Amino acid sequence: MSRPAGNTRLKAARMAAGYNSQQALADAITKAAPKLGIRGLAVGVRQVRRWESATPPWPQPDVHRVLTHLLGQSMEDLGFTPPWGVERRQPETTAGHSSHRRLSGTRLASVPAQSATATQPASIGSDFEAITRSHRHLYWSVAPATLHPAVMEHARLGCALLPETANPTRRILAAALAESYLLAGRIEFFDLRQPDQASDTLLRALQAAGEADDSLLGSAVLAHMAFIPGWAGDRDAAVERMVAARAYARREDASSELWAWLDAVEAECETRCGNSRTALQLISHAEDTLAAGSERPTPVWMDWFSPVRLAAFKGNTQLKAGHYPQARESLGQVLNDLPPTSDKQRTVILGDLAAVEAADNRPEEACRYATQALDQLAITWYATGMDRVREVRRTLTPWQNEQCVRDLDDRLYDWGTTVSALQR
Known part of the structure; x- marks a missing residue:
């Protein structure tokens, strides 16, 4: 017998904000209140537990203010129903309008809760899941700027369908919706370098995973959310999210590959x-x-990790640690072992190999690898790969008058590469 889901929206927002327990959120509310000019407010874990129940009571105005301040969402988005009711959002009638809302920074709609009646057939879950699976496969070859709008519109369709389904179809649909938002967040962060937008999208993925009661998907989403502060140098926030990701993984006895990937994510953040x-x-x-x-x-959705990818993590870490011979060996082996479909990862490996050679005072070899990375980027764009090439170019400043570096500059700043990079 499945347990009641409770207010999964608030749970997801709490975890995403770094409050790994109900007590942590209660303490944060009590501590933040005086900073907002609210005196004498104290919230206990029992109150937070009630908010995360299946029928959360509407908080008092002062608590309302502090809660939205800490979690960055409206009360409705956090799963609360106001005593006066809630208006239905008007649907967006055109893809162009929704794209404008997304690019202008408007917050995405929350993952909806279940309605009183189910009007969709049982097949809707597997039908929606099939498209999600196709998007997952398309990610490795389709240009990210082309695929991303399709994934987002698919996710919006899932949000519209979710209130019209009942379990077990609802859980199937919610899991596929979580995967769609996860894919969109991955594109935003790794391919388009939009960390703020990725953070918002990944939060929706976590909400959907909560609706599906899929702890492994929740773990994967939280680990991806750790990348965002980790890449920004905020270790405490990254570690908190990794603690949450591991807690979710324990709930369903994750596979060795998932546990190893969690180690790899934390290693990259460190x-x-x-x-x-x-x-x-x-x-x-x-x-x-x-x-x-x-x-x-x-x-099946964890198609971004393998022993070869772990070796790639290792090579990058060895590079940053200054272990250049070991990094050269690890990354060279990865380059040989990467499957033909890993073109995006290939640009990263080539960039890291270039960085190894630059650090080892071998500018010609560094430029050779960097040029190969640019050749691959011209075929398959990957913002993370371009970041690696730019980092290498900065380290080549002592040799900037050498012909090999000038040739690299001609390639790095040709018309096509420059316009392409600025467009993205």
Whole structure:
């Protein structure tokens, strides 16, 4: 018998904001109130538990103010129903209008709760899931700026259908919706370098995973959310989200591949925050986890990780740690082992190999790898790969009068590459 889902919207927003327990949110509300000019307000864990129940009571005005301040969403978006009722959002009639709203920074609609009656057939879940699966496959070859609008419109369709379904179809639909939002968030963060928009989209993915009661999807979403502060150098926020991701993974006994990937994500965050030794320890633990294996299957949607990808994480960490011979060996092996469909990852590996050669005072080799990365980017755009090339060019400043660096500049700043980069 499945347990009641409760107010999954508030749970998702709490976890995304870094409050890993109900007590942590209660303490944060009590602490934030005086800063907002509210005196004498104290909230206990029992109250937060009531808010996260299936029928959350509408908070008092002062609590309302602090709660929306901390979590950055309206009360309706947090799963509360006001005593005076709630108006239905008007649907967006054209794709152009919805695109304008998205690009102008308007917050995405929350994942809706279940309605009183189900009007969609049982097949709607598998039908919606089939399109989500196709988008997952298309990600590896379709230009991100082309695929992203299609994924977002598909997610909006899922939000419209979700209130019209009942379990078990609802759980199937919600899980596919969570995966769609996760894919959109991945595109926004890794391909388009829009971390703020990715944060908002990933929060919707977490809400949908909560509606599906899919802890493994929730773990994957939270780990992706850790990348955002991790890449910005905010270690505390990244670690908090990784703690939450591991807690979710334990609920369904995750596969060895998922556990190893969580180590790899945390390792990259630690590397970005300057803690290479800790990162290498996490990579070593991930290698041991993969070697041990497990009987649990890896979710079909987790197609972004493999032993080769773990070696890529390792090579980057070795590079940042200054272990250049080891990084050269690891990354060179990855380049040989990458499957033909991993063109996006190939640009990152080529960029890291270029960085190794630049750090080892070999500018000609660095320029050769960087040029290969640019050749691949001309075929398959990947903002993270371009970031790697630009980082390498900055390190080549001592050799900027060398012919190889001038040739790289001609390639890096030709008409097509410059316009393409600025467009994105």
